[in-house]
Every structure is written in structure tokens, then in C-alpha cells.
Amino acid sequence: MFFKRDKNKNTNDRPGLIVMNRPSSVISEQFRTIRTNIQYSMIDEELKTIVVTSAGPSSGKSTVSANLAAIFASEDKRVLLVDADLRKPTVHKTFNTRNNIGMTTLLTDRSLTLEDSIARTQVEGLYLLTSGAIPPNPAELLASKRINEIIEIMQQQFDMIIFDMPPVLAVTDAQIMASKVDGVLFVIPKGEVKKDHVIKSKELLDNVQAKLLGAVMNKVEKTEENYYYYYGN
Ligand SMILES: Nc1ncnc2c1ncn2[C@@H]1O[C@H](COP(=O)(O)OP(=O)(O)OP(=O)(O)O)[C@@H](O)[C@H]1O
Numbered sequence: 088m089f090f091k092r093d094k095n096k097n098t099n100d101r102p103g104l105i106v107m108n109r110p111s112s113v114i115s116e117q118f119r120t121i122r123t124n125i126q127y128s129m130i131d132e133e134l135k136t137i138v139v140t141s142a143g144p145s146s147g148k149s150t151v152s153a154n155l156a157a158i159f160a161s162e163d164k165r166v167l168l169v170d171a172d173l174r175k176p177t178v179h180k181t182f183n184t185r186n187n188i189g190m191t192t193l194l195t196d197r198s199l200t201l202e203d204s205i206a207r208t209q210v211e212g213l214y215l216l217t218s219g220a221i222p223p224n225p226a227e228l229l230a231s232k233r234i235n236e237i238i239e240i241m242q243q244q245f246d247m248i249i250f251d252m253p254p255v256l257a258v259t260d261a262q263i264m265a266s267k268v269d270g271v272l273f274v275i276p277k278g279e280v281k282k283d284h285v286i287k288s289k290e291l292l293d294n295v296q297a298k299l300l301g302a303v304m305n306k307v308e309k310t311e312e313n314y315y316y317y318y319g320n
């Protein structure tokens with residue numbers, strides 16, 4: 088799968104939610120292809136929960152997560168985008184929403200329900216669970232028993248749950264979540280990541296028996312698209 092470098096930057100200089108803002112653009116079309124590939128990647132198994140991660144920082148994980156969530160929602164699915172990057176959360180910024188309640192409050196305050204904690208978006212069918220306040224112990228929270236209960240409830244209420252995570256090589260958060268979900272999508276920023284870092288990341292994901300759905304090649308130049316199409320394990 089590939090996702091081109093966006094040259095038509097929007098006002099705040101980020102590709103942002105391009106599938107919403109420019110649904111007929113080439114990039115939006117690529118996201119529809121990625122959606123189809125994901126659906127076909129696990130045809131016989133249930134695929135409801137997906138972790139999006141990468142080797143290092145600034146690869147496009149959050150951009151890919153948000154656009155993928157929106158593109159699944161546009162297919163009449165009830166989709167929950169979860170900001171599980173409890174270290175550098177951005178979902179609330181992308182969607183311009185509050186972040187006083189979210190993943191961390193839901194994990195630490197048992198009186199809160201998932202329903203209390205999610206926010207609607209302008210996209211029909213797309214809901215957000217933002218990060219909430221940045222906790223001192225993200226990995227511990229993500230490894231808690233409470234999160235298993237919450238994932239269970241999410242699966243009852245949504246068709247698709249997408250977890251935006253920190254990079255694999257930096258901290259254990261993505262590995263922890265990868266072991267709990269149906270599939271992992273790996274983002275590779277073209278030309279910005281070392282091959283051995285990708286290999287090391289795959290090892291770390293294999294160690295927790297994560298099911299790798301495939302990789303999205305991000306920031307691919309327009310003229311290269313046919314040469315950098317990439318998908319699969
Ligand atoms: N295809 C693209 N074309 C141009 N800019 C992009 C593209 N994908 C991502 N970016 C930009 O690169 C930066 C990093 O993207 P993003 O925040 O999605 O990455 P990330 O992997 O979530 O980063 P972090 O590790 O900080 O969580 C952002 O400014 C984003 O707008």
C-alpha cells in the first residue's frame with residue numbers, strides 16, 4: 088500500500104483529514120485501496136481491532152490512523168479511533184476536540200463508561216476516544232486488566248476500532264497493544280527509516296505474536312507511486 092507525499096498542504100501545513108477534505112483526491116483513492124487490502128488480508132478471521140504503528144517517530148501513524156478511520160466510517164461502519172499514543176497524543180488536535188476525558192480517564196476512573204468518554208465527529212459513524220491527560224505510566228495502563236475489559240466493550244459497540252500508537256522501537260506501548268488486537272498496520276516513511284529498524288520492529292512485533300496485516304509506504308513522491316506499491320508481510 089502506498090500513501091503519497093501530500094503537496095497540496097492545507098492551512099495548518101498537515102495533510103490532516105484528507106479523505107474528508109478532498110474525497111476525490113488521489114490520496115483518498117489510495118486510502119480506499121488500503122481499506123480494501125486490509126479487508127482482504129484477513130478474510131477468514133475477524134478483523135475488528137487494528138493497531139497502527141511504525142519503527143520511529145513522525146512516520147505518519149496518526150495521519151494514517153485518522154484517514155483510515157474516516158474511510159472505514161464512510162463505508163457505513165461504526166468506527167472508533169482511539170488515541171493510544173499516551174505520550175504524544177494528536178487525535179484531539181486533528182479533530183479539534185476536547186481532551187479532558189479520554190483513554191487515560193477511562194482506564195483510571197471506574198465510574199466512567201466508554202459512552203461517557205467518546206466524542207462524536209463531523210463524519211457520520213466516526214467516533215473518537217482521545218488520549219485524556221498524559222499519564223506518568225502509559226505502558227502500565229496499556230498492560231492493565233482494565234484495558235482488556237474496555238477493548239471487549241469497544242468490540243460490542245463498534246465494527247472497527249483503530250488504535251493510534253507510539254513507535255515500536257522507542258517504547259513497549261505498541262507491542263503491548265499489538266498483542267491484544269486482531270491486526271497491526273505498519274507505516275514506513277519512504278527514505279526516512281533504516282532497513283534494520285524496520286527488521287527490528289518486525290522482530291519485536293513477532294515476539295508478541297502480533298498479526299502483521301501489512302505496511303503502508305508513506306510520503307511517496309507522486310512519480311514513484313508505481314514503483315513503491317507495497318503490501319503484505
Ligand atoms: N503523506 C504525507 N505527506 C506530507 N506530510 C505528511 C504525510 N504523512 C504525514 N505527514 C506529516 O508528517 C508529520 C508527522 O505525521 P504524523 O503526526 O501523522 O506522524 P506520527 O507517526 O503519528 O508521529 P509521532 O511519532 O509524533 O506520533 C505531520 O506533520 C504530518 O502532517
Ligand SMILES: [Mg+2]
Nearest residue numbers: 148149172177
Ligand atoms: Mg502520532
